[in-house]
Amino acid sequence: GAVVSQHPSWVICKSGTSVKIECRSLDFQATTMFWYRQFPKQSLMLMATSNEGSKATYEQGVEKDKFLINHASLTLSTLTVTSAHPEDSSFYICSARVVGQFDQPQHFGDGTRLSIL
């Protein structure tokens, strides 16, 4: 089956650090990847839609300068949390699906737990 690998699984770092999270589709090409954020005991909220070779589309209220998204290839998208602060601590999870196949389930990575001290 389709596998999405997300790295790292856990990150603990100091306030002010920039953190990069990678999302890779291992056995399929993903023209579109999605980035979600989940606070404890809350639902998944879509942050942005990442399209290969073009700028990401951010959801309302998500700071694009804070959460930099790059989707340089059909198998890799990265999310960089710039100058992270404690309020950015959350569970970040990516998913991938070939665009247009909205009847197919998104394949999710295992998520990244980010803790900012």
Next chain:
Amino acid sequence: AQKVTQAQTEISVVEKEDVTLDCVYETRDTTYYLFWYKQPPSGELVFLIRRNSFDEQNEISGRYSWNFQKSTSSFNFTITASQVVDSAVYFCALSEASISYGGATNKLIFGTGTLLAVQP
């Protein structure tokens, strides 16, 4: 606007009991897809089922069954003879087929989730 409502925040049952998780959705699209995902304590999302808006047939997969009713905009999920391993947060989700520059975005809109605790 699209919206998914899971009114049950937490459910606790004893092993072997049947349990139904409710999901109500709102959408103006005529074509849409509904999903259920399971999120165990480890955090990963496990895909359970998808259903398109034109297929109202109920589905059964082992101890899991789903009841899709367009008339009430509901897509409920039943676990029969629950087991401790079923303990998790379950999310219902709606996929809209919105079109923007570059093609359909296919965003997933999640409900708030239902925490199911199955006691031994």
